[in-house]
Amino acid sequence: MPDEVLTVRDLVVSLGRGRARREVLHGASLTVRRGRIVALIGETGSGKTTLARTVLGLVSPDSGEIRVDGRLVSGLSGAELRTFRRSGQVQYVFQDPLQSLDPDLSVGDSIAEGLLARGEGNAAARTDAVADALRLVGLPVELASRLPGEISGGQRQRVTIARAMVLGPELVLLDEPVSALDAANRVQILDLLQRLRAERNVGMLFISHDLGSVAGISDEVAVLYRGEIVEVGTTRQVLTDPQHPYTQLLVGSAPTLHGEGLSRSERERLRALLPA
Numbered sequence: 001m002p003d004e005v006l007t008v009r010d011l012v013v014s015l016g017r018g019r020a021r022r023e024v025l026h027g028a029s030l031t032v033r034r035g036r037i038v039a040l041i042g043e044t045g046s047g048k049t050t051l052a053r054t055v056l057g058l059v060s061p062d063s064g065e066i067r068v069d070g071r072l073v074s075g076l077s078g079a080e081l082r083t084f085r086r087s088g089q090v091q092y093v094f095q096d097p098l099q100s101l102d103p104d105l106s107v108g109d110s111i112a113e114g115l116l117a118r119g120e121g122n123a124a125a126r127t128d129a130v131a132d133a134l135r136l137v138g139l140p141v142e143l144a145s146r147l148p149g150e151i152s153g154g155q156r157q158r159v160t161i162a163r164a165m166v167l168g169p170e171l172v173l174l175d176e177p178v179s180a181l182d183a184a185n186r187v188q189i190l191d192l193l194q195r196l197r198a199e200r201n202v203g204m205l206f207i208s209h210d211l212g213s214v215a216g217i218s219d220e221v222a223v224l225y226r227g228e229i230v231e232v233g234t235t236r237q238v239l240t241d242p243q244h245p246y247t248q249l250l251v252g253s254a255p256t257l258h259g260e261g262l263s264r265s266e267r268e269r270l271r272a273l274l275p276a
């Protein structure tokens with residue numbers, strides 16, 4: 001088993017049609033190792049979600065390579081792509097659980113959906129797997145019969161994590177998973193993710209705007225700026241000694257991490273170093 005569960009190399013992706021089509025990722029590269037959490041940070045529109053969607057095979061890259069567990073997946077299409085997606089090797093957790101949970105499907109059925117699609121086990125085995133998944137994320141098994149609208153926002157996010165984990169993924173892509181939660185739930189979900197990666201040896205790509213969450217959970221940080229990864233390092237390195245002017249601006253503007261944050265003149269100096 002390779003140590004690298006996700007390798008993205010020189011990824012170029014364009015979105016839109018006709019004259020509106022434009023390049024969003026200009027050669028992005030990053031690596032997630034087994035059992036490690038890599039935070040992907042960057043301003044709005046920098047291409048974070050596009051990178052995650054391309055890893056899932058929802059978007060075809062113009063060029064570059066994506067490998068999951070050493071296997072080249074960026075060229076897959078048709079039946080091969082469907083088999084890869086159904087395998088559950090890579091899972092996606094959204095910011096808003098209501099986006100990904102069918103409001104008319106019970107929590108238990110939502111969690112079992114992927115198992116059913118994979119043709120796994122009989123009904124009793126799936127019920128057991130659902131109960132295990134609920135326990136894994138710290139929810140009572142009785143919640144299986146409820147609808148998503150009948151549980152709290154924090155519980156719903158746990159359900160989407162249970163739904164991802166039940167398939168035994170090697171890589172989980174988390175797109176702003178705690179941004180919609182209050183502070184107490186945010187801390188609990190971050191703790192849960194930490195525990196899962198340790199217990200299950202899952203690699204995670206944690207997309208976030210919030211440097212507080214990033215500091216609390218990730219081992220490494222990759223900084224995406226206008227479609228390019230401009231800095232990669234351990235979380236400590238990137239947050240305490242950022243090298244790229246954009247990262248310096250981002251970290252310096254977070255007062256909780258750096259006392260009062262950057263002065264206005266320092267911010268202007270860094271902005272002037274960034275490409276127009």
Ligand SMILES: Nc1ncnc2c1ncn2[C@@H]1O[C@H](COP(=O)(O)OP(=O)(O)OP(=O)(O)O)[C@@H](O)[C@H]1O
Pocket residue numbers: 015016017024042043044045046047048049050051
């Ligand atoms: N279907 C599309 N067609 C054309 N352009 C698109 C499409 N989807 C996204 N884009 C553009 O691609 C760029 C990257 O978008 P993306 O959603 O990946 O950014 P992001 O870093 O995830 O942003 P946010 O933090 O706001 O979620 C943005 O400029 C966006 O407007």
